[in-house]
Amino acid sequence: MLRLLSWPILCAMLLALTSCSNFDREFTVQSANSTVEVYTDGTAFVSEFFDIEVKRAENYGGVYVDIPQRFTDASGGVHWRDFQLAAARRGGLDEYFSMENNVPGYSIYIGMEHCKSCSADLPKVPTKIQIAYWLGRLVRQEGDREILFLPAYMGRVHGQGAKKTLTLKLPPGGTLRPSQQDRQSTYHIMRSAPNEIQVSIPAGKRDRVLPDIEVEYPAGTFVTITSGTRVEWWLSDHFLPFIRILGPIVAGLFVLTRLGQAWRLPASLIAFDSKKTESTSPALAAYLFSNWKPEAAKPAFMASACHLAMKRLLRISSLGEDAEASDLSARQVRKKGKVARARWYGLPAVTRSVFGRIEGERPVNDRRTVLNALYGFERDLHQTVTEEYRKVRGGADRTRLVAAATILAIGTAAAYFSGLLIFSVSICGILLVLFIVVMMFRHPERFPMAVSTSEQFKQALILFLGFPAIVIAALSYIGTTEVISEQRPYLMAILLDIVGIVTVVALRIPTPKQRQIHNDILVLNRYFLGEIEGPAMSVECYEHHLPFAVALNVEQHWTERFDRWRESEKMETYAPDWRSSS
Structure with missing residues (x-):
């Protein structure tokens, strides 16, 4: 899926077309402006405006806005941001939108229709897209200081480098931390007001890397984090990685348990009952x-x-x-x-x-x-x-059924939260069709031929039209859908879940x-x-x-x-x- 790629740390708001689209031929991002208002509870309200030039009259009728929630801090720790959508507008009016899960966060589609054959093309005039949302958890503790960190998330636009402007409205008492990188070669920072910072990012190459913006505050500036909140944050940070490995673990435990029972020698007896x-x-x-x-x-x-x-x-x-x-x-x-x-x-x-x-x-x-x-x-x-x-x-072997159902639920959750649900369903559809075809050849007695003409016609439709249609549709979706680098570990985990389900069901251990x-x-x-x-x-x-x-x-x-x-x-x-x- 072609997207306007955002800086993958805090809240990069970048545009994209639907799958199978070509952004460079249909749209151009002329400028991007963002306002981030930070509150003393560690949350922020973000408002993003994108000026879009529609280059072709026929287009997909909408754009994607990616909102990364998964970020890596200076120490290498991976964290998850809270997110709540407030508004999605086009031309100042509320627009239809839909949300999709992804490993980095959410992908929000703004547009009436999500297909090229529909008549809801964006008009060939300058278009302004606005999106507003709430973000949480922007503060970390370092010794006796509190650090408000705002990644320079407006650094890249897919296929081009548009001009961006970022306005930060901050609580009083903060000191801008010097960066180890040269900001002058990447973007310009100036105080437009006592508690307001303006960041200007000139047009440039799409692959440039920008340093984070960190503001240091004395302890007690922001609301003290409770132990319950810390536990909640820890769970949200480790939820996706946990469900990624949980399915193979359940399958492995089931197999090891059954193998252990099979290899266990019977107790030595001196009498028979x-x-x-x-x-x-x-x-x-x-x-x-x-x-x-x-x-x-x-x-x-x-x-x-x-x-x-x-x-x-x-x-x-x-x-x-x-x-x-x-x-x-x-x-x-x-x-x-x-x-x-x-x-x-x-x-x-x-x-x-x-x-x-x-x-x-x-x-x-x-x-x-x-x-x-x-x-x-x-x-x-x-x-x-x-x-x-x-x-x-x-x-029925309840333990087997429970293990298979558990792995299926875990795999479904991993596919949903990683944005690979339809991708995974396509893979399962292909495997299911192949399994049925193999079983028909190996065990034809389990698939008796229909007696009546109508039933034979239905069987022929399913075999010669239904199955090929399912395989072609699944292969088409898989071939035209891009799996980003952050999704690949989860795709591997989902494939392992499928293997685990097959292993659990097919395992013939007493x-x-x-x-x-x-x-x-x-x-x-x-x-x-x-x-x-x-x-x-x-x-x-x-x-x-x-x-x-x-x-x-x-x-x-x-x-x-x-x-x-x-x-x-x-x-x-x-x-x-x-x-x-x-």
Whole structure:
């Protein structure tokens, strides 16, 4: 955006055109006059007049006035000025205006319209722009003296060096401090009245640097600053830099916290509690134990079939790949009444879906080959188990949502106060379109084609017209909008916020509840292998844990432990009713 650049310390009042305009072709600043009246409370009332020559009949119908609030003092400290607009006029009459945030301060647009296609062009005659406003916090303490500092803010005009005049109306008792720089080569200072100083800045180069004007007063001249005011000033000074780094900090803390939870080793246990398996399906145990590898589908399916057998909803010939299911009784169980239906629907969803697949197989002599039902079901099986795993965390991952929403709010605030809100929205629009297009190619099943002709027409409009229009508009705005040097750190922070949101949303690290279930599965495996203590062996204990032993591929170890127990208990035979003869 082409602007009349102001001196970036106190209140440089300089003009600019809208974005995409060319100031040198359409306007000329002939002179600029300013009056600053300073009060004993450390505030000032500023009135600025700019004489503008309109060079072209067709123009953007308005100008920008930049009001810097962010300044650097002699010690290098960055401070923020209070600002309150009093009036914006053109030709002596109140004019329409709008205010935009920026890192240095405010940009105030004075004009009826903000577009070149509108009919509200400024007439091709000499034009006078006036703006009046209040400024605060103009005094700093140095030892036993108070310093009123007024930067020489009328030093530069965009593309040219116009003549400027500055009148300072000051409280009595001040002494003008000598500058280390040669004022005579930059501007002329004279006392036009006992408490009034006039500064004349001749026309010159736009890149000249002018020294500040500092007036020294004895202590007690200005109103004493309270501790509360000092705290308020400190917060305003550090607000923008704080929100600039806050978003990446929140994202980093979230990632580190989740990584710390993922890397944390489970507490060493000497015993296993069988109640921990009651809320987990054998199929989920199989996937967790194999770290969600595709080959977990077979043990997950067989473990679910074994689970059905343990619930007496079918009989199974063996637990190997040649296992056959018979006497499927779930259909009858579901018809027997509320108790039976509660028994059926109390099973995990994945176990019920496995029964449906087995039931759908064509029987041979009332026998169905179990693994035949798995073919073509791997994807649905994985999705069903994934849904169960998501429910374990208790609904949505609130910590993830809160972190993403917090980073979004911080990024939005940084974009708003730095004047980069539309710029940031354009970047997000491009990224969102790219993300949707990539997802359409990678997961076309999530974007089903419309059936009706009207819906297909809408989809075609969005895909071939809507998305390109969004990208073109965003790229056009980004390419024609200038990011000034003070905005660049905030633009980088906003980009980091976007990366942080994507990272938080896409991070696939288990929640504490999910991590606990995974640790319970590892402990259960140690129990099967006899490395830790657990429930005392019995027929009920063996049958209760057998589906999980199948899921963890330790069914043989678990059965051997059961056989040794039978020998010790002098149990000669074990003929379960859940198992059918080969």
